[in-house]
Amino acid sequence: xxxxxxxxxxxxxxxxxxxxxxxxxxxxxxxxxxxxxxxxxxxxxxxxxxxxxxxxxxxxxxxxxxxxxxxxxxxxxxxxxxxxxxxxxxxxxxxxxxxxxxxxxxxxxxxxxxxxxxxxxxxxxxxxxxxxxxxxxxxxxxxxxxxxxxxxxxxxxxxxxxxxxxxxxxxxxxxxxxxxxxxxxxxxxxxxxxxxxxxxxxxxxxxxxxxxxxxxxxxxxxxxxxxxxxxxxxxxxxxxxxxxxxxxxxxxxxxxxxxxxxxxxxxxxxxxxxxxxxxxxxxxxxxxxxxxxxxxxxxxxxxxx
Amino acid sequence: xxxxxxxxxxxxxxxxxxxxxxxxxxxxxxxxxxxxxxxxxxxxxxxxxxxxxxxxxxxxxxxxxxxxxxxxxxxxxxxxxxxxxxxxxxxxxxxxxxxxxxxxxxxxxxxxxxxxxxxxxxxxxxxxxxxxxxxxxxxxxxxxxxxxxxxxxxxxxxxxxxxxxxxxxxxxxxxxxxxxxxxxxxxxxxxxxxxxxxxxxxxxxxxxxxxxxxxxxxxxxxxxxxxxxxxxxxxxxxxxxxxxxxxxxxxxxxxxxxxxxxxx
Ligand SMILES: Nc1ncnc2c1ncn2[C@@H]1O[C@H](COP(=O)(O)OP(=O)(O)OP(=O)(O)O)[C@@H](O)[C@H]1O
Ligand SMILES: [Mg+2]
Numbered sequence: 108x109x110x111x112x113x114x115x116x117x118x119x120x121x122x123x124x125x126x127x128x129x130x131x132x133x134x135x136x137x138x139x140x141x142x143x144x145x146x147x148x149x150x151x152x153x154x155x156x157x158x159x160x161x162x163x164x165x166x167x168x169x170x171x172x173x174x175x176x177x178x179x180x181x182x183x184x185x186x187x188x189x190x191x192x193x194x195x196x197x198x199x200x201x202x203x204x205x206x207x208x209x210x211x212x213x214x215x216x217x218x219x220x221x222x223x224x225x226x227x228x229x230x231x232x233x234x235x236x237x238x239x240x241x242x243x244x245x246x247x248x249x250x251x252x253x254x255x256x257x258x259x260x261x262x263x264x265x266x267x268x269x270x271x272x273x274x275x276x277x278x279x280x281x282x283x284x285x286x287x288x289x290x291x292x293x294x295x296x297x298x299x300x301x302x303x304x305x306x307x308x309x310x311x312x313x314x315x316x317x318x319x320x321x322x323x324x325x326x327x328x329x330x331x332x333x334x335x336x337x338x339x340x341x342x343x344x345x346x347x348x349x350x351x352x353x354x355x356x357x358x359x360x361x362x363x364x365x366x367x368x369x370x371x372x373x374x375x376x377x378x379x380x381x382x383x384x385x386x387x388x389x390x391x392x393x394x395x396x397x398x399x400x401x402x403x404x405x406x407x408x409x410x411x412x
Numbered sequence: 413x414x415x416x417x418x419x420x421x422x423x424x425x426x427x428x429x430x431x432x433x434x435x436x437x438x439x440x441x442x443x444x445x446x447x448x449x450x451x452x453x454x455x456x457x458x459x460x461x462x463x464x465x466x467x468x469x470x471x472x473x474x475x476x477x478x479x480x481x482x483x484x485x486x487x488x489x490x491x492x493x494x495x496x497x498x499x500x501x502x503x504x505x506x507x508x509x510x511x512x513x514x515x516x517x518x519x520x521x522x523x524x525x526x527x528x529x530x531x532x533x534x535x536x537x538x539x540x541x542x543x544x545x546x547x548x549x550x551x552x553x554x555x556x557x558x559x560x561x562x563x564x565x566x567x568x569x570x571x572x573x574x575x576x577x578x579x580x581x582x583x584x585x586x587x588x589x590x591x592x593x594x595x596x597x598x599x600x601x602x603x604x605x606x607x608x609x610x611x612x613x614x615x616x617x618x619x620x621x622x623x624x625x626x627x628x629x630x631x632x633x634x635x636x637x638x639x640x641x642x643x644x645x646x647x648x649x650x651x652x653x654x655x656x657x658x659x660x661x662x663x664x665x666x667x668x669x670x671x672x673x674x675x676x
Contacts, residue, residue, distance in 0.1 A: 282491035
């Protein structure tokens with residue numbers, strides 16, 4: 108293995124990890140706070156990228172394009188939320204339907220499957236050409252997002268969203284419109300993913316209709332890595348989100364390492380899927396194993412406690 | 413205060429699992445009534461409370477609170493009139509949220525939730541005072557996650573949350589059944605005190621006949637989706653468990669269907 112080549116690849120991994128860290132924060136909101144596995148992410152990341160690139164090609168400034176990408180992502184989240192709450196479609200399926208529909212929407216936005224945007228001709232927010240600057244910009248975006256979310260989830264309405272995900276029955280009994288809160292949570296999550304899509308498209312210099320494939324798994328991987336490594340020390344909500352971003356960075360560092368070891372980049376999806384499956388299995392296996400050991404002693408007591 | 417008119421509910425209609433859980437319930441609670449509800453397993457007690465709370469729509473009849481027809485109101489909208497404590501101590505609180513956050517959620521029941529951040533010192537002081545009265549040491553654990561509390565502590569907290577905004581009707585469904593006897597009687601005492609101090613109107617389901625007789629000013633017995641006994645005032649004070657069992661046999665034509673009641 109070429110240590111030097113790996114070291115040279117690392118800054119790029121960090122930059123990518125920071126952008127994907129925002130996706131992961133979006134996934135954290137649905138998966139951890141709302142207890143909702145939202146697959147729309149795979150589509151809304153591309154929607155964000157497509158909106159950003161097409162707007163910039165049309166001459167709009169990058170900040171406005173990113174703002175619109177965020178709104179577009181929120182619209183996607185809204186649709187998933189309506190599928191689920193107003194139409195009674197199961198959570199996973201709602202996300203899959205949105206994701207599928209977004210493929211066509213994204214193609215419509217871009218007109219073809221790939222639209223490039225050159226760093227030489229456009230004033231990009233960040234680019235793979237200037238990695239140190241991209242790292243700085245990515246970090247600033249992450250910090251601002253974390254600060255805003257820390258504030259928001261401490262407000263009355265933010266707490267109502269958390270209560271909905273934590274114990275829906277209780278939330279309803281306390282007068283919370285849980286359906287509206289789920290929709291709102293999905294909108295915030297997908298809005299962030301759309302924003303990240305806009306940043307990613309600029310960073311890599313193009314929006315591609317396949318750029319979101321497997322995004323949910325990368326997001327989950329980051330959430331899980333962040334949780335496993337920092338769950339014990341980062342108890343505060345904002346620190347947990349920092350943990351998620353670090354999780355995303357580590358994920359891309361591991362990817363860089365594996366690539367250096369000679370794997371094909373197309374193998375990465377398989378490796379990601381296996382890693383996530385493994386980590387998701389750990390709590391389950393721990394639990395079932397623990398039960399077998401403890402059962403004879405505690406069972407009766409547990410039932411009547 | 414609370415009025416049920418000919419309330420009917422059938423689960424899984426037109427299937428083999430069809431179950432007529434409520435067969436026309438008529439019940440009127442006066443302001444300040446504390447009604448205990450007893451009845452065998454499957455009598456329809458929980459179903460009646462769920463109908464009031466709006467867990468699902470009823471098939472027929474009307475439910476009024478303070479003269480307002482709430483029959484068609486969504487569950488979260490009726491919550492402004494109702495306080496609820498469930499049988500399962502896990503059901504009434506958000507485990508991953510702090511004690512004070514749970515209370516703050518309850519404090520805003522029936523009110524607009526906006527972008528006000530955090531919990532004010534004044535609010536916190538109010539919670540601390542209320543928790544002190546529970547005498548469970550919770551006043552020093554405002555920042556603790558509720559998931560760390562015991563079942564009894566969680567039930568007491570749920571009770572506090574249900575009454576933080578004075579409800580028009582408090583619904584208690586076997587809220588001490590999952591607790592050990594000592595904790596159960598403590599939570600029951602607390603319930604009684606909160607109801608008395610705030611002059612609440614309450615419906616309390618229990619499987620314990622002694623508790624049903626001891627607490628409240630009125631007792632109703634349910635069987636197969638109907639109210640078959642309604643005793644209040646002086647007559648209720650003179651009730652005994654034996655008398656109640658006798659009444660049950662007379663009114664329903666069968667033996668009381670739970671042995672839990674006899675054992676307690
Ligand atoms: N959601 C539901 N779906 C189908 N059947 C139900 C449902 N809820 C209650 N039932 C049925 O309705 C009947 C009344 O149940 P309910 O829970 O009201 O009884 P209960 O008086 O509370 O009894 P217990 O003392 O066991 O709590 C039972 O036959 C029950 O199986
Ligand atoms: Mg019941």
